[in-house]
C-alpha cells in the first residue's frame with residue numbers, strides 16, 4: 142500500500158528526517174510514535190502530499206506519487222487542530238470534500254447530502270447534521286472531522302494526534318471506536334501519537350521514531366517486550382536502568398521477583414496505588430539508583446522506609462555503544 146524509500150527532509154540547516162524506509166500493507170493500522178520533534182508530523186505530511194521530501198520516493202498503491210500534489214493523492218487526513226468550518230453546518234462540513242470535487246467524479250447535490258447523512262450515521266452523529274460545530278462537544282467535533290476525511294473514500298487515512306486535545310475518558314472511547322471503524326471500512330491508516338499507551342492499544346504495528354530516524358518497527362507486544370535500543374526501552378513502557386559492566390541493564394517495574402536474599406535492595410520513599418498494583422519508588426542501596434517497582438496489591442502496601450529485596454527476572458543488557466542488545470534472563 143505504501144512504500145517509502147530513503148525519505149529525507151531538511152528545514153534550513155535542520156535535518157528533520159534522515160532516510161526513512163517504511164512499508165505498510167493494505168488494511169494495516171500503523172502508529173508513528175516518538176517524542177516531540179522526532180519527525181512524525183513531517184513524515185505524515187510527506188505521505189499526504191502536504192509537504193515534499195528533499196530526496197527519496199513515496200509509492201502509494203504501487204504508484205510513484207513523490208511529486209503528486211495532495212489533491213491528487215486521494216488521502217484522507219485529520220489533524221488535532223484541523224478546525225471545522227465554523228460557519229458551515231455539520232452536514233456541509235462533511236460534504237465539503239465532495240462539493241469541491243470537479244469533473245466526472247462530482248456528485249449532484251442530493252447525492253452529496255445523502256452521502257453526508259450516511260457518514261454521520263457511521264460516526265454515530267446521526268441527526269446532528271444541521272448543527273454548527275460550536276454546538277458540539279470536542280469528541281463530537283473530532284468525529285465530524287473524521288467523517289469529513291472519509292467522505293472522499295480515501296485509500297489511506299492519516300491522523301495526526303486526532304484525539305490529543307480531548308480528556309482521557311473520551312480519548313479512550315474514541316480510540317476503541319476508531320479501531321472498529323478502521324476494521325469495518327477496510328482502511329489503511331497511519332496515526333501520529335506521542336502517547337505510547339495509545340500506540341500500543343490501537344496499532345497493528347508501531348514505528349518508534351527518534352530524531353528523524355526509525356528506531357524500531359514491530360507489533361506492539363514485540364516493541365514492548367523486546368526493545369532493540371535503549372531509546373525504545375525507555376520510551377515505550379516504563380523502564381528501570383542499572384549501571385553494569387560495559388553498559389546498562391533495563392527492566393520494567395513489574396519484571397522482578399521478591400526474595401529475602403535478592404541481589405538488589407530498594408529503600409522505599411514513596412508508595413501509591415497504580416491501578417491493580419502498588420508502585421514503590423526509591424533509591425537502591427549501594428548504587429543509589431532511582432528505581433520503580435510494581436508489587437501485587439493483593440498484599441499489604443509497602444511501607445515508607447521499608448527495604449524491598451528483589452532480583453530483576455527479565456532484564457535486558459544494552460552495551461555501552463547504545464544500539465546493541467542482548468536478551469538476558471536471570
Ligand SMILES: Nc1ncnc2c1ncn2[C@@H]1O[C@H](COP(=O)(O)OP(=O)(O)OP(=O)(O)O)[C@@H](O)[C@H]1O
Nearest residue numbers: 152155157175176177178179180181182183184335
Ligand atoms: N516548517 C518548518 N520549518 C522549520 N522547522 C520545522 C518545520 N516543520 C517542522 N520543523 C522541525 O522539524 C522537526 C520535526 O518536526 P515534526 O513536527 O515532524 O515533529 P513531531 O515528531 O511531529 O513533533 P510533535 O510531537 O511535537 O508534533 C522539529 O524539530 C521541528 O521544529
